[in-house]
Amino acid sequence: MIQGLKESLGSLNKALELFYLINDLKPVCRFGFYQAEIDKIKKLCSENRLHLVTSNFKVLLDSRENINDFNNKGNKTSLLNPFPGMIFTYISKNADSAELAKYLENSNDNRRLGELLGYPDCCIDFFIRNIEEQSKKNNDYVLPVLNNTDGFIFPKELNIAGRYFDFNLLPFFPHSFRCPEALKLARSYLALITDHDPALAVELAKKLARGVIYTEKMGVYLLDEPVLKGGYLNFEKASSSQKGILLDELNTYGRINILDKNHFIIGPHMLKDVGVMMFE
Numbered sequence: 001m002i003q004g005l006k007e008s009l010g011s012l013n014k015a016l017e018l019f020y021l022i023n024d025l026k027p028v029c030r031f032g033f034y035q036a037e038i039d040k041i042k043k044l045c046s047e048n049r050l051h052l053v054t055s056n057f058k059v060l061l062d063s064r065e066n067i068n069d070f071n072n073k074g075n076k077t078s079l080l081n082p083f084p085g086m087i088f089t090y091i092s093k094n095a096d097s098a099e100l101a102k103y104l105e106n107s108n109d110n111r112r113l114g115e116l117l118g119y120p121d122c123c124i125d126f127f128i129r130n131i132e133e134q135s136k137k138n139n140d141y142v143l144p145v146l147n148n149t150d151g152f153i154f155p156k157e158l159n160i161a162g163r164y165f166d167f168n169l170l171p172f173f174p175h176s177f178r179c180p181e182a183l184k185l186a187r188s189y190l191a192l193i194t195d196h197d198p199a200l201a202v203e204l205a206k207k208l209a210r211g212v213i214y215t216e217k218m219g220v221y222l223l224d225e226p227v228l229k230g231g232y233l234n235f236e237k238a239s240s241s242q243k244g245i246l247l248d249e250l251n252t253y254g255r256i257n258i259l260d261k262n263h264f265i266i267g268p269h270m271l272k273d274v275g276v277m278m279f280e
């Protein structure tokens with residue numbers, strides 16, 4: 001079923017989130033789609049007896065990867081705007097919850113919207129505390145979450161780098177990479193996937209157990225088979241959605257010297273203001 005949802009929704013991230021909802025592990029989903037996709041999604045929802053309502057605005061984006069768990073306030077525009085933009089859809093098993101999500105988004109009530117989407121209170125609090133600062137940047141919370149967590153070795157279920165590469169287990173930013181509530185949810189999602197598609201669960205677990213380098217301007221990097229020895233992180237292969245010097249260097253050297261979670265040395269260079277994480 002997950003593979004079928006993936007084909008219809010065009011993304012594993014969305015397919016997993018909707019699968020959690022279908023199996024009562026999530027009350028409401030909120031997805032962005034382009035207008036041309038909406039009819040197909042409506043059909044999928046009616047086939048699965050789900051209610052779908054659409055936003056009365058759209059969001060202009062550089063790319064769909066920029067879409068965030070909550071809202072991108074600055075980019076909201078009228079549905080009549082001729083430029084292509086994403087329309088939000090709110091999906092739930094009962095009509096009231098989907099309508100309420102739409103209402104809460106229109107009211108900019110991030111707290112109640114987060115609750116309705118099934119996010120833990122601690123993670124909603126963190127998001128609300130950081131929204132003003134992060135909305136001026138990429139609207140991305142990886143570095144604030146990392147800076148709110150001690151160390152750089154974390155449980156693989158909380159690896160949220162998959163959101164950039166379409167293998168995301170946890171559909172929101174945890175307040176910390178050790179948040180017990182987020183970890184409980186992530187483990188329940190992985191257990192559900194294991195029950196229905198064990199091969200996919202194994203594949204996901206392997207993809208999540210990787211090193212991650214996060215940069216604000218040069219992309220996000222995944223490090224396969226990471227092994228930490230002394231201050232060095234050795235890995236088999238680096239991949240990224242962004243080609244460039246850093247990716248070439250990572251694959252040339254096959255290891256980085258971690259100074260702390262925000263600084264590392266590769267070859268002759270030191271990179272700063274980045275995030276280095278290892279998920280195991």
Ligand SMILES: [Zn+2]
Binds near residue numbers: 181
């Ligand atoms: Zn939390």
